Amino acid sequence: MHGWIGRCLRVNLTKNDFKLEEISQELMNKFLGGRGLGVKILFDEIDPMVDPLYPDNKLIFVSGPLVGTGAVTGASCNVITKSALSGTIACAKLRGHFGAELKYSGLDMIIVEGRAEFPVILSILDDKIVIQPALEYWGRTTSETENMFKSSLSDRWAARDTYLLSIGPAGEKLVPMANVINDGFLSVGGAGIGAVMGSKNLKAIAVKGNHSVTVADGNRFVQVVTTLINKLNSAPLTSQSMSSWGSAFLVGLCNQKAILPFKNFQSSSFEESKQIGTEALSSAFALRSRGCFACPIACIKKADVDNRFYKGKGMAPTYLAIGALGLNCGITDLTNIGIANMICGEMGLDPVAAGGTIATAMELERKGLLTKDSLKLDLRFGNGEDLIQALTLMATKKGHVKRIGRGAKALAEEYGHPELFMGVKNIPLAPFDPRAIQGMGLHFATSNYGPHHLYAYTFIDEVLNVHEKSDPWTTEGKPELVKRFQDITAVMDSLGLCNWSLMGLKFNNFVPLINSCLGTSYKAEDLLQTGERVWNLERLFNMRAGFNRSHDSLPERFYNEPIEDGPAKGQISKANEMLDDYYGLRGWDNKGQPSAEILRALELESRDAKNKD
Amino acid sequence: MPRIKIDHNKCTGCRHCETACSLNHVAGVANPRRSRIRVFREGTTYFPTIAGPFVDAACTSKNDLIIGDHTYDMCLICRASCPEKPFFIEAETGFPLKCDFCGIPPSPSCVRWCNSGALELVED
Numbered sequence: 162m163h164g165w166i167g168r169c170l171r172v173n174l175t176k177n178d179f180k181l182e183e184i185s186q187e188l189m190n191k192f193l194g195g196r197g198l199g200v201k202i203l204f205d206e207i208d209p210m211v212d213p214l215y216p217d218n219k220l221i222f223v224s225g226p227l228v229g230t231g232a233v234t235g236a237s238c239n240v241i242t243k244s245a246l247s248g249t250i251a252c253a254k255l256r257g258h259f260g261a262e263l264k265y266s267g268l269d270m271i272i273v274e275g276r277a278e279f280p281v282i283l284s285i286l287d288d289k290i291v292i293q294p295a296l297e298y299w300g301r302t303t304s305e306t307e308n309m310f311k312s313s314l315s316d317r318w319a320a321r322d323t324y325l326l327s328i329g330p331a332g333e334k335l336v337p338m339a340n341v342i343n344d345g346f347l348s349v350g351g352a353g354i355g356a357v358m359g360s361k362n363l364k365a366i367a368v369k370g371n372h373s374v375t376v377a378d379g380n381r382f383v384q385v386v387t388t389l390i391n392k393l394n395s396a397p398l399t400s401q402s403m404s405s406w407g408s409a410f411l412v413g414l415c416n417q418k419a420i421l422p423f424k425n426f427q428s429s430s431f432e433e434s435k436q437i438g439t440e441a442l443s444s445a446f447a448l449r450s451r452g453c454f455a456c457p458i459a460c461i462k463k464a465d466v467d468n469r470f471y472k473g474k475g476m477a478p479t480y481l482a483i484g485a486l487g488l489n490c491g492i493t494d495l496t497n498i499g500i501a502n503m504i505c506g507e508m509g510l511d512p513v514a515a516g517g518t519i520a521t522a523m524e525l526e527r528k529g530l531l532t533k534d535s536l537k538l539d540l541r542f543g544n545g546e547d548l549i550q551a552l553t554l555m556a557t558k559k560g561h562v563k564r565i566g567r568g569a570k571a572l573a574e575e576y577g578h579p580e581l582f583m584g585v586k587n588i589p590l591a592p593f594d595p596r597a598i599q600g601m602g603l604h605f606a607t608s609n610y611g612p613h614h615l616y617a618y619t620f621i622d623e624v625l626n627v628h629e630k631s632d633p634w635t636t637e638g639k640p641e642l643v644k645r646f647q648d649i650t651a652v653m654d655s656l657g658l659c660n661w662s663l664m665g666l667k668f669n670n671f672v673p674l675i676n677s678c679l680g681t682s683y684k685a686e687d688l689l690q691t692g693e694r695v696w697n698l699e700r701l702f703n704m705r706a707g708f709n710r711s712h713d714s715l716p717e718r719f720y721n722e723p724i725e726d727g728p729a730k731g732q733i734s735k736a737n738e739m740l741d742d743y744y745g746l747r748g749w750d751n752k753g754q755p756s757a758e759i760l761r762a763l764e765l766e767s768r769d770a771k772n773k774d
Numbered sequence: 775m776p777r778i779k780i781d782h783n784k785c786t787g788c789r790h791c792e793t794a795c796s797l798n799h800v801a802g803v804a805n806p807r808r809s810r811i812r813v814f815r816e817g818t819t820y821f822p823t824i825a826g827p828f829v830d831a832a833c834t835s836k837n838d839l840i841i842g843d844h845t846y847d848m849c850l851i852c853r854a855s856c857p858e859k860p861f862f863i864e865a866e867t868g869f870p871l872k873c874d875f876c877g878i879p880p881s882p883s884c885v886r887w888c889n890s891g892a893l894e895l896v897e898d
């Protein structure tokens with residue numbers, strides 16, 4: 162067995178008990194690992210209708226087989242559960258070093274069941290597994306948790322090799338927008354997972370170990386990795402744009418195409434975003450590049466902030482933060498956006514879900530429906546300082562802001578304007594205006610995880626034209642593009658590779674890497690089929706959780722209100738028109754139900770689809 | 775004599791050098807704990823440290839090093855493996871690990887995989 166460790170830790174917090182299990186070869190072959198394996202376990206082991214915050218929901222942490230081998234960008238660890246925000250399946254993609262250390266601690270996967278009586282930390286240090294009380298950690302921010310835990314270890318050198326994943330106050334308070342944070346500052350997707358972890362009274366997981374990860378053909382593997390490093394190094398996007406500014410470099414490009422939303426998707430931000438381009442970013446922050454495990458790109462930018470609102474370090478604004486916490490709330494001050502993003506990291510809030518909620522509140526305020534008095538905060542478009550306060554209050558459920566702490570949809574409904582909720586399946590849209598980027602729009606409508614670009618990087622073609630030239634405003638070829646990127650993302654997440662590497666590499670480039678690592682002889686099609694299998698299994702889970710065609714739709718604004726000015730003037734989203742084509746390509750019927758044939762072709766039918774009906 | 779030049783300001787902490795070293799010494803085995811280069815973080819800086827001498831007693835005095843406005847514990851940057859900082863020892867065998875400029879010449883394997891420019895081979 163190569164790449165894989167082959168072992169899984171199953172922890173039952175109700176019984177305060179754990180056991181080690183083997184992972185069957187059959188499962189590894191069929192789902193590869195990471196996201197695929199996590200989805201399979203969740204599908205088999207929980208009732209999709211379960212209340213996400215009940216002890217019956219499970220929380221699965223799983224690294225892919227390429228993680229920790231030295232494979233380029235092999236850093237990704239997925240967290241799979243049923244989301245407290247959307248009720249769909251949820252998947253966070255942890256980068257940084259946690260995933261690799263999980264492998265070195267001798268595990269591919271941790272399954273957490275039940276609910277602890279009081280707050281606990283699961284610590285797996287050098288094969289010693291302990292569920293330890295963590296009352297003194299409760300209420301701490303994620304970086305405090307990290308520092309406290311490390312300084313509690315007697316061996317300070319061992320502390321340096323220990324990696325943590327934790328929730329902040331938001332997760333503890335079961336705020337539905339909470340997510341998990343690893344290495345003290347990183348979060349990637351996964352709104353609603355933090356609350357699930359909080360409901361289990363699990364504050365953090367710490368890992369460290371001495372196990373090796375083996376690679377099937379060591380010599381060939383080293384050669385392939387060297388080639389891929391050189392390739393990434395000669396591609397302009399990965400060697401320059403991403404390594405200088407991280408995903409924030411996309412801001413300018415998306416703005417040219419009118420993709421960046423402004424003020425709760427009322428218009429595109431066209432003019433304002435000059436103040437928030439890469440030059441402004443470099444002058445607002447001294448950026449330090451941080452690489453996830455074995456990543457030559459190092460797109461993560463850290464920065465320090467020291468002013469009257471915030472003192473500390475954290476992630477510098479990414480595209481996502483600039484869009485969701487900035488422009489979509491009418492805010493163009495990069496320092497405020499940076500602080501807001503760092504607070505999200507400290508509090509364990511998802512920036513897209515939290516930003517989307519505040520943007521909704523701001524539009525309600527604009528329409529005179531929500532007053533300063535009712536919130537004791539001035540949530541006007543453009544008011545960065547109150548946004549910063551609102552985030553902390555939301556996460557800690559303090560003050561009147563808790564009214565907005567149930568999420569954007571609940572807020573819009575409470576004030577009688579559900580149409581002001583800019584999201585799908587209860588989750589606010591990531592900052593891409595679906596009217597100006599048709600493929601992403603279709604993906605937002607159909608995504609198993611809600612409208613987040615991290616589950617299909619269509620902008621790599623639609624905006625950056627890396628693999629194929631594709632215009633963002635047309636619908637031509639978009640259903641195919643969306644399916645391809647959804648499947649690629651699913652398989653890369655299953656293997657444990659970071660999807661940003663697609664900016665410099667083609668999917669085919671990874672095939673020799675995967676084969677020399679795992680000792681397999683997959684072709685690209687085989688791997689993409691695994692991606693498709695994972696996507697369909699997620700779809701089946703969601704359908705059983707009560708989602709259907711009616712949920713594969715964007716807010717009416719994108720179909721009815723054309724973009725008012727700028728380069729994409731007059732554009733509306735055609736996601737609804739493309740839906741049948743997309744279903745057809747996927748082999749789903751017109752209700753969005755995967756057909757018997759496609760399930761059989763993907764070897765999902767027998768046990769997977771039937772025994773639950 | 776060829777030297778490995780280390781630029782702390784460029785290091786991103788990706789630890790690709792660690793896996794490169796491990797994979798090059800035992801084919802097919804990736805394990806940072808078996809690597810002859812380790813990357814330590816202190817504050818906002820990463821320090822790639824290449825295995826140096828083995829000593830059986832720890833220093834009797836401690837040194838502090840001030841760089842910019844940060845004070846570093848010298849033990850962090852010290853290349854020695856001592857009882858207080860027992861690095862560069864293979865866990866199973868207790869075998870001491872030493873940098874041997876491995877890999878395909880001219881560049882040692884860690885330098886080849888370090889994409890940030892933090893590690894560089896220089897001749898003098």
Ligand code: SF4
Nearest residue numbers: 453456459460659661
């Ligand atoms: S591209 Fe960025 S997110 Fe992906 S592995 Fe590299 S540093 Fe991490």
Ligand code: SF4
Nearest residue numbers: 785786788789791888
């Ligand atoms: S490979 Fe280079 S950048 Fe990465 S940790 Fe090692 S020295 Fe630092």
